[in-house]
Amino acid sequence: MRLDPYLLRKDFPMYSKHDSSFEGKPLVYLDNCATSFKPQCVIDACNHYYEDITANTRRGDYSLAHQADKAYDEARATVAKFLNAKDSKEIVFTSGDTFGMNMAAYGLLPLLKEGDEILLSPSEHASNVLPWFEVAKLSKAKITYVELDEENRITLENYQKALTSKTKIVSLASVGNVLGYAIDVKKFVSLAHEVGALYIDDAAQSVAHKKSDVQDSDVDILVFSGHKMLGPTGIGTLYGKMSVLEKMKPLFYGGEMNARFKRDGYLTLDDIPERFEAGTQNVAGALGLAKACEYLSSIGFDAIEEHEAMLRKRAIEGLKKNGNAIIYNENSDTGIVTFNIKDVFAQDVATYLSSKGVFVRSGQHCAKILPEYLKTQGTVRASFYIYNTIEDVDTFIAACATAEDFLDAFFS
Amino acid sequence: MPFSLDHQELLREIIVDNYQHPRNFGEVNDDSYVTIHMDSASCIDDIYIQVKMVSDKIEDVKWHGTGCAISMASTSIMSELILGAKKEDALNIMKEFNKMMAGEDFDEEVLGDAICFINVNRQPSRITCANISWRGLQKAFLEEEKKEHV
Structure with missing residues (x-):
């Protein structure tokens, strides 16, 4: 309709x-690529947390805290459904796309070694370039680029030329933020997997405009911001396949991401996804984001x-x-x-x-x-x-x- | 009525003229000049300002780079205003220019052609374009002071 x-x-x-x-x-x-307006239902969903169920999540043994926990978990499940993720545990809340890309890049750093290649394109947004520059410096991996065609598009042919046996990570925007070209993510992912590379989908510009299905596309990681898709600012999502999240190192350390620690430096991490969500979370934002997912799905x-x-x-x-x-x-x-x-x-x-x-x-x-x-x-x-x-x-x-x-x- | 309010067309022409025919435009490769690079994450302006000070006098000024009409015209006009001026006089023009940007009362006499930017604060996001040259000059003075103390 x-x-x-x-x-x-x-x-x-x-x-x-x-x-x-x-x-x-x-x-x-x-200027909707920069940020979108918010429907009243999203604003109400955020306010619901502040007006009705304010309590810190995952800490309280009282019924009010339980209400907040429940709402936060439901928000995670809603986002999982929106992306067609297999399990809501594969949804990590972030503050936005930039945070998500840094979490992915630094999280995968232990998997990279000298000579490995990280494949990007010249049309990527800074948030899908600069974290990789830093991680490449630390790991001595090399940044490579898919060349653009005469229309400045990323073609399948040029992508295949750029993929090598050394490619360990492919990180591309499914829709470019300047020219708005879309790539065939599913095809790109399968080719990346053929050479043994992980595929990261920077979905900042696609998630609000095109259906995302992480099981169908088989991406390893998908990152987006809420605010470009009718959601609040300061909230976003990193989706990761459970097998990939298990290999990733958390970017932030602190409250609620640990299970135990001792004075000698001993530390065990909390489960996934909580180990990636250190500190008090943006609960209102998560509730708003979930409502935005529902609103978009209803259209x-x-x-x-x-x-x-x-x-x-x-x-x-x-x-x-x-x-x-x-x-x-x-x-x-x-x-x-x-x-x-x-x-x-x-x-x-x-x-x-x-x-x-x-x-x-x-x-x-x-x-x-x-x-x-x-x-x-x-x-x-x-x-x-x-x-x-x-x-x-x-x-x-x-x-x-x-x-x-x-x-x-x-x-x- | 002040000159500036009665001559809108003329002020507009000053901007266009300086944008299309920038004054003191060029690059020098000379260590006696302080070179300041003005660029930022949020806009495309990419302007280099080069100033040669002898004692407290601006002996020469050159600039090059690219930017919007407002930033290019502003740098061109500033270069004309400060060329040959004493540092304290340049600082005084800067002070009056900043007052104009802030919408405060200012001394129109000292601003010369820079009066053409009187309306820039109608588009507040563009004040940073109009004062990019003056911010650059201020940095150049600071660099020059550092040099003197070496």
Whole structure:
């Protein structure tokens, strides 16, 4: 069934509380790749913890603490179901994608040795590059890259060329955050496994837009943030196959992740996943994230993909008709449109659009190797989501049409 | 009415002119210049400012790099304002410029063409673009002081 963005907006206070406007102009929020708005049910789920069941989890022997434990465990089960994980113990709560990628990289460090290869791509976000740089330094492993094709896409052919018998880890975004290209994760995973490599799916940009099924794709680890998928900030998930989590070293040490320790340094770890969740957890965030999973599932990913594709098509057509844009990902697979206005610096475009109430991202979008390939220093990125409407796209296109007048943002 | 409020078109042209025809643009390979690299994680601006001090006077200033229209024009205008100036006069211009950015009363007389940025705080996220050059100059002065104490 088609989704109705006008109806969905009623669920989102950012629209419903403010009559879909911001600072006196219609609110055209097109930076969904950076973060998404939150539906009331997610906010309520977080507040439920603060208003009704506040107690620290996994510590209390009283009934209130039991309620908090129960809600936290249920949230874990909901996320497991959302990803189709075999067991909810394979779900580790994190603070977000960056934390998850660091947890994966440092967690797998003991498995790496000199000469091993960690395979990335030049289009990865900093959070899927920099932890590996550090881990490569410590282990003397080597970072290798899948080359991009002329469209700056990761192709199966180039991926196969880059995989070697030395590849121990493959870590790629299932959807790139700048150009929005998707890869065939299932196929990529099976090829990685053929050479004996572990496969890590940076799902930060895919989890909100496409169905994730970790059993079907057979990924070893999948990492994402809650806030890009209608969930709260400060919460995310690392999914790991139980056999992989068993090999991983925790990144943080402290409360509740240990079973026993003694003065001589003796330490035994708690079970999985608790050993990866040191300290008091973001319980409210976990409850909110679980609610976001349920909300997205109730809409359905077929409807989400269809809606985003429709908006994207209209945006591409509009930019082409305007005639002043350079489009970098005309054939992208998701609701991301990356472009520049000829002879105007990306940031100047973004400020100009902002003066018209249209909020987009400009810059390098944290993927700082990619500009070499795009042959531009920065780009403007508009990213669509479930609550964006045809009118949003049309306002965006109309604003882009006159973006050469970018100084109007300061003078008119 | 102050000049700045009555001449919006002119102010706009100053920005465009300095963006398209940057003044004192170039790179020198000379140890007597202090070189400051201004870049940041959140924006694309990537600007190098090179300052040569003789006693307390700015003997020469050069800059190169890339950035948005606001940051490039600001650096160009700053380079013209401070070239040949005494350090204390440059600091005074910086002080008045910062007051303008903060929306406080300021001395329009000393700002010269830099008055063109009077409206930048309408887009608060862009103040860091307009003052990138001045922040760079401040760093250059600090580096110069360190050199003097070696």
